Amino acid sequence: MSNLRVLVPPVSSDLATGVLTGGPVSEDVRTIRDLKGVFFDENARSERSQDEVVYRVLSYQPVPQGTSGGLFFGTTFVSPGSVGEECFMTKGHFHAKAEASEYYWGVLGEGLLLLMDRDRSLKVEKVARGSVHFIPAFTAHRLVNTGAETLAVGACWPADAGHDYEAIARDGFGVRVLKGQVLREEGR
Ligand code: PAN
Ligand code: ZN
DSSP: OOOOOOOOOSEEEOTTTOOEEESSEEEEEEEGGGGTTTSSOHHHHHHSOTTOEEEEEEEEOOSOTTOTTOEEEEEEEEOSOEETTEEOBOOOBBOSSTTOOEEEEEEESOEEEEEEETTOOEEEEEEOTTOEEEEOTTEEEEEEEOSSSOEEEEEEEETTOOOBOHHHHHHOOSEEEETTEEEEOOOO
16 A cells, blocks of 8 residues: 545635635626616616626636536625615526536525526525525526625536526516515516
């Protein structure tokens, strides 16, 4: 027998905050400017400070995007806030490889996970510290921060899932989350 070296993995996730450190960790930031057409009140969005950060995503992508069988790991941080009465949220997407599923889990804060299948059937799940969310194949997903603190949500998704933002940008999500209200949006 011979000694085998024990390695320290390159990336850590702080279980209390979801912050990823080490490398390589990439960061994507979405500001009010980037979210044109996402909120119901586009006037309110266009009139406010465009540089305000609505959410950011830290991710560890150890294999090239598109790698079959690969997995990515990340945390999304959605700031508290609203555009008009509508809570801050992510753009939301189907996966480009539509059959790709994903896990989310709540780390910090309070929010909702909006899920919409191909028939536009909706499901809304409460996100809280420790909640585990399976996002099935062919299902669009969007995070909403309904609380007063940052919402941090962990995620693990296939490296070849990709993002299809177009269907949501064109047809909407079928549900709007205002402070204290979850409303079905008809006929879009
Ligand atoms: C997440 C999302 C992240 C940001 O990592 O990409 O929460 O949301 P949008 O991509 O909708 O802007 C994920 O679901 N990856 O597949
Ligand atoms: Zn996804």
